[in-house]
Structures are given as structure tokens and as C-alpha cells.
Amino acid sequence: MPEQIHARVEACYQQAEAFFKRAFPRPEVSFKLRGQKAGVAHLHENKLRFNPQLYRENRDDFLKQTVAHEVAHLIAHQLFGPRIQPHGEEWQLIMRGVYELPPNRCHTYEVKRRKTTRYLYRCACPDNDFPFSPQRHALVAQGRRYYCRRCRVTLVFSGEQRQE
Incomplete structure (x- = not known):
């Protein structure tokens, strides 16, 4: 190559x-x-x-x-x-x-996104998942808190993960 x-x-x-x-x-x-x-x-x-x-x-x-x-x-x-x-x-x-080539600013190649894990957090609202990135999940483990804007309850890790 x-x-x-x-x-x-x-x-x-x-x-x-x-x-x-x-x-x-x-x-x-x-x-x-x-x-x-x-x-x-x-x-x-x-x-x-x-x-x-x-x-x-x-x-x-x-x-x-x-x-x-x-x-x-x-x-x-x-x-x-x-x-x-x-x-x-x-x-x-x-x-x-x-070079006798078109002056294209950007390529049009298909870029495959890497799969990432999302950690699902929940609040008191029904049917409301908040998918956190690994970085944000680590901040919660260090003591940071996040709140639901609607019910104002602290978001809690549900124990569930998904791949995106």
C-alpha cells in the first residue's frame, strides 16, 4: 500500500x-x-x-x-x-x-462508523431512556450527576447497554 x-x-x-x-x-x-x-x-x-x-x-x-x-x-x-x-x-x-482534476474540496467515500457502547440511564418519566457514551458513564461513576429536564429526577444507570 x-x-x-x-x-x-x-x-x-x-x-x-x-x-x-x-x-x-x-x-x-x-x-x-x-x-x-x-x-x-x-x-x-x-x-x-x-x-x-x-x-x-x-x-x-x-x-x-x-x-x-x-x-x-x-x-x-x-x-x-x-x-x-x-x-x-x-x-x-x-x-x-x-493535475487536470476537478478541485473537489471533499471526498465522497463511504465512511463506516465504529460501533460504540451506549449505557442506558432512566428517570421517573415513563418510556424514557437516556443513552450515555462511555465517557459520560465514567463521569457518573466518578460522582457526576445528570438530571431529567422534564421530571428533574437524577438519572440512574439501568444496568442495560446497547451497541450502536
Whole structure:
């Protein structure tokens, strides 16, 4: 996996160098990105981070569009400085002019949400469950109290959990 992304990053840099007739320093490339973002460019550190899960699930478009998108951020920063808008006209110029790709701000990859446990709390109201996150459940265990806005009774853990 990293070899294909590294090769595409290098190809994007060579395209930009041919287009602008100047050299650009190569970035550090990391594959430690999770969640909804496909890629992130750290402008001041000259670093790119990519989401390996989204790469595996969207290989072709990821290599073509996402890698060029992130490289274009670094190129724009190095050419035009730190005061430009992240997806402004300078970045769009690079996406259209250098890479001949649409300057899409966001990807359309399906992002699977991780399952999480919810702890069900109740009050005096009939048929009223309050699903607490693990973090909020831990705060209750440390002594924090939460109240129902309707009946003003302290919410109590029912002993039930569910996966969402």
C-alpha cells in the first residue's frame, strides 16, 4: 500500500516541477490517519497523512484524486505562502492546471462508523431512556450527576447497554 501512494506523491511532484519549472522539497508521508478524513496536508511541517482504511476501500480514486488534492495543498503553500485559503484559487489552479482534476474540496467515500457502547440511564418519566457514551458513564461513576429536564429526577444507570 505505501509504495503506491509514495509513487503517486512523487509523480504529482514531478508534474508540478515540470509545470512550474522549479524544484519542490519532498514531504514526509504518514499513514496514521483515521476517521472521516482521507488525507491531511501539514503545511508548515511539509508532511502528508493518509487514511489507510479509506485508501483500501477506494484505491483508484484515492490515488488519483486524494493524493493530488493533498500534494496540491503543499505546492500551493510553497508557491504562494501561508496567507492563501486552503481551497482557494491558488489551490484550484494547481488542481485544474497541473493535475487536470476537478478541485473537489471533499471526498465522497463511504465512511463506516465504529460501533460504540451506549449505557442506558432512566428517570421517573415513563418510556424514557437516556443513552450515555462511555465517557459520560465514567463521569457518573466518578460522582457526576445528570438530571431529567422534564421530571428533574437524577438519572440512574439501568444496568442495560446497547451497541450502536
